[in-house]
Each structure stands twice: as C-alpha cells, then as structure tokens.
Amino acid sequence: MREIERDFYALLTLPVSLIMNSNMPKILPDRKVSQVREILRINQLDGVAITDEESRLVGIVTMYDLLKAIEENKRDVPVEEIMTEDVITLSPHNTLADAIEYFRVYGYGRFPVVDENKVFLGMVTPLDIVIRLPSLKEEKEEIKEEEKSRVVRLEFSIEGGDFINGGEASSKIKRYLQNLGLPNHIIRRVAVASYEMEMNMVIHAYRGKLLIEISSDKIVIKAIDEGPGIEDVEKAKQPGYSTASPKVRELGFGAGMGLPNIISCSDEFDIKSAVGVGTEVTSIIYIR
Amino acid sequence: MTFRELLGNLPLENLGDDFDLDKSPRGGYVGDLLSNVMRFAKEGNVWITVQTHINVIAVATLVGISGIIFPCGVEPPEETIKKAREEHIALLTTKLDAFTLCGKIYELGIR
Numbered sequence: 001m002r003e004i005e006r007d008f009y010a011l012l013t014l015p016v017s018l019i020m021n022s023n024m025p026k027i028l029p030d031r032k033v034s035q036v037r038e039i040l041r042i043n044q045l046d047g048v049a050i051t052d053e054e055s056r057l058v059g060i061v062t063m064y065d066l067l068k069a070i071e072e073n074k075r076d077v078p079v080e081e082i083m084t085e086d087v088i089t090l091s092p093h094n095t096l097a098d099a100i101e102y103f104r105v106y107g108y109g110r111f112p113v114v115d116e117n118k119v120f121l122g123m124v125t126p127l128d129i130v131i132r133l134p135s136l137k138e139e140k141e142e143i144k145e146e147e148k149s150r151v152v153r154l155e156f157s158i159e160g161g162d163f164i165n166g167g168e169a170s171s172k173i174k175r176y177l178q179n180l181g182l183p184n185h186i187i188r189r190v191a192v193a194s195y196e197m198e199m200n201m202v203i204h205a206y207r208g209k210l211l212i213e214i215s216s217d218k219i220v221i222k223a224i225d226e227g228p229g230i231e232d233v234e235k236a237k238q239p240g241y242s243t244a245s246p247k248v249r250e251l252g253f254g255a256g257m258g259l260p261n262i263i264s265c266s267d268e269f270d271i272k273s274a275v276g277v278g279t280e281v282t283s284i285i286y287i288r
Numbered sequence: 289m290t291f292r293e294l295l296g297n298l299p300l301e302n303l304g305d306d307f308d309l310d311k312s313p314r315g316g317y318v319g320d321l322l323s324n325v326m327r328f329a330k331e332g333n334v335w336i337t338v339q340t341h342i343n344v345i346a347v348a349t350l351v352g353i354s355g356i357i358f359p360c361g362v363e364p365p366e367e368t369i370k371k372a373r374e375e376h377i378a379l380l381t382t383k384l385d386a387f388t389l390c391g392k393i394y395e396l397g398i399r
Contacts, residue, residue, distance in 0.1 A: 164367075167346020171375075174350055184331070191350040192326050199322075199343075252339040257323030264327070 011136055016099045017092035019132045020113045020122030026051055029058055029080035036079045037066040049112045049120045050083050057112055057120040059083030089114045092121055096136075099124050156210040158201045160227065163251065166202040169210045170195040180214070186287055189265040190219055193283045196258040197223035203244055203253055204228065205278065218267075221283045229275040237263065237271070289313075289397050291334075291355055291378050298392055300357065300380045304369055307378040313354045313398055318386055322347050329353060334398065336386050340364035345371040353377060357393075359386040 025039050027050050040048060040063055047062040061083040069075070069082045088106055090099060090113045102111055103126055110125045154176065156169035174191045194210060201208035201223055208225030230236050237259050244254025259281075263269050268284035292309040294300060302309065314332035319325045320339050329335060331352035336359055337344065345368060348356060355378035358364060363381055364372075372379045382389055 163341065163343055166343050167350065171346055171349050188331070195326055195347070195350050196323065251341055251343070252320050252322040252337075255321040255323050257321065257327065261323050261327050 011133065012095060012097040012100070014096050014136060015092060016090050016094045016096060016113060016124055017121065018136060019096060019099070019128050020090075020092075020124045021128050022122035024048060024120075024123055026055070027061075027079065028052070029083070030078045032076050033066055033069045033079055033082060034075040036061060037063070037070065040066065046125075047110045047123070049123060050079060051120045055120055056118045057087065057089065057114050059085045060087045060110070060112060062109070087112060090124060091115070096129065099129065150215070152214040154212045154214075156198075158198055158205070158208045158210055158223075158225070160202060160204070160206045160208070160225075162202055166199055167195055170198050173210075173212055177214070177219075182287065186219070186285060189285050190221065193262045193265040193285065194221050196262045197221060197281055197283070199253060200258050200279075200281070201225045201227070203248055208278070217287055219285045219287065221285070223281045224278070225280075226278045229277055230271075230273040230279055231275055233271055233273055289393075291380065294393060294396065294398075295380070297396055298382065298389075299384065300382045303364070303379040303381055304373055306373060307355075308376060309378060311354050311378070316390070316393065316398055318390055326351060334393070336389060338362050338386070340368055342368045342371050344368060345375055345377060348372075348377050349375045355380065357382060357389060359384055359389050 025043055025048065027036055027039065027048055029050050029052065047060060049057055050059040050061060052058050059080065061079055065082055074082065088102070088108065088111060090102065090111045092113055092115060099111065110123050112123055113121045115121060154173065158169065170191060173194050174187060177187045177190060194212065198210050205225035205227030208223060211222040211224070213220040235241050239260040240256040242254045242256035248254045262281065262283055265285065266283040267286045270282040271279065273279040290310050290312045295302060295309065313334035315330060316334040316336065317325060317329035318336040320337050322343065325335065325347055329351045332354050335348060335353045335356045337356060338358065338360060340358060340362060344356065358381040361381065361383045364379060369379060
C-alpha cells in the first residue's frame, strides 16, 4: 500500500472526539425560533444542538427548519416545538471511519457527539472532517512517536536434533509479520535469517532459544544456544564451510550456507561463541 | 499454466486429492541444498527437489513456494504430504529426471 493511503487509513481509526466541533453555542429548548436563527447567523452555523440545563441533548435544529418556521409565522414559538427529537448520535469513542459511514448511510448533514449520559460534547459535519484532517495528521504523528517505544517480543524454544519441528518457529514468525502487514521484502529477509538460525540450532546445538523483537523501525532476531560452540568463527562465516555430519548433509542441510545467508539478509550481524558452552547469533533488519 | 494443466501435459502424478491445483507457479527453482533454496528460490516458484523429509515443507512455506515436484520417481513420506496439505503446498511426482522435467515445464511457459 502506498504511504499516503496507509496514512489515510490510519487517520480513519482516530476517535471522532478529535474532529468534532466542541465550540458550539448552548441553546435551551425554550429559546424562540427567531433568537435561535440569529444565533446561528452570527456563528455561521447551519445546525445546532438543543440541550437542557444539564447540557443533555434533547434535539437538533437546522437553519432550514428555522427558516421554514419563520415562513409559517412561528417566529416566537419555542424552538423545542420545531426541533427534531429523534437524533442519531455518535459516541466520542466512535472512529472517524464510523462518522463517515454514518454520513453515507443516514445522509444527514451533522451528528451530535454525546457521552453515555447524553451530555452534548460537540457536533461533527463533513466540513469538520475536511478542515481538521491536516491537523489530525500531526496528532497521529505524535501517537506514532509513542508507538515507537512499543516493542513486541516473541520467544521460541528449539530442541537440538528435532528435524521434524525445525522451521516451525520461523514459520510462526513469518505469519506474525504478515499479519502485521510488513512489506514482503522485509518478511523474506527475516524468514531466511530466522530459518537459518533455527536450523543451525537444530543441527549443531543441544537446545536453544530463538528470540525476536519487533519495533516500528527494526526487527532483532537472536539465537542463543547451549551447544558445542564454534571453534573458528571466521571460518564458519565462509560460504561452503560446515562441520555438519554426513547424515545431516544427506537431508540437504550443512551446505555451509547458513551463516552467509544470515549475513546477507542482515543490516547488522554479530556472532559470539564459546567452545563447550554455546553460541549467540544476532541479526538486525531495519524496516524501511 | 496451472498445476492441473501441467498434470495434463506431462507424465506427472498428484500426491494428494485435496491439493489446490488451480494456482499457477511463477517461475521455478531446482535445488537439494535447503540453504541454497532459501536464498535463491522466489515467492510463487515451483520447486524441484529430491529432498522429501518434512523440513522441506518448512522451507517451502518460508520462501512462498507454490508447489513441489519430486523427480526420478521420488515419493515423500506421509508426514510430509500431511504437512503440505496444512500449508497449502501442492506436491507432485514424476518419473522424469530433474533436467528433463525442467526443460519440459520451461517449454510449457513456466519461466
């Protein structure tokens, strides 16, 4: 999806309370039609909520209703006599997408936003959405900053020699990233690196852990194992070098491509190993 | 060219009744070294290999392989077929050797 589309869809998930016009005049039900028309004219409004003494919504009236009433010589009747009482409302937790859907489905020009006690909080019109969208984008940026600090961690236990389940952890990681909607080229690199790390532990280690940390700008994959360790790490990084047994090689593993594959998929790579203790491999892939 | 059309045109055998044969592979890859396949096979490829153990399906899933053809009459164990069903990867086998199979499916437009 293009960047601009993604931004747009992200904005649609914001609460309607961020777009509503909360700076509305308060109109009591006993105000005369002519007074209300004057208030709307001065405030350049096409419609307004009618609220009781406790600010609870009791109805809604539009400029069209008021002008019609005046034509019918009802200038001095209380506005409650001509207002619409059955009003469809939004809650402040409804999203911008909900609001747009309401406009589409009901075809009304405005929806009051009320809390659970029917207290009037503000009004939403299509124009409010158009006018406030640019400033919403900035608010969304702030929310994004907060999200940056959010990190998802996944952990998988790997058994040495378990060729049946080898690759399961990497498959789960791939599916998780697909559900997050990450770009395919990033998922591919993570899948290759995590599979190689996982299989390295299956082939060489006694047991280990595959850890993955997903933040908004990078994915860190770590394989930490208890195993024989690697005697010559520099050699192990060379394509074609492998200490895998002939039996394992027959299965198509141990081609000496594991570490080179991880390195070619990583933006940052690190390997630490202690003979007789174990190995720790880290791959960092930036999301961009 | 779908897997079903490949089956109609070449001496191939379908290894499961419920594989989705109506998808079309986009290009292919031949290899028995799993790391090599991980690195060079592309999403949507048909994969030709003599490896039959269950880990082959993990590799196929991670790469996004659409189907596997086993050449030289090779047949995978039941656990591999079962896993392939779960991951929606079609499995076919043929008596043709890998070289001849590649030439024929290339000729049929899979490239």
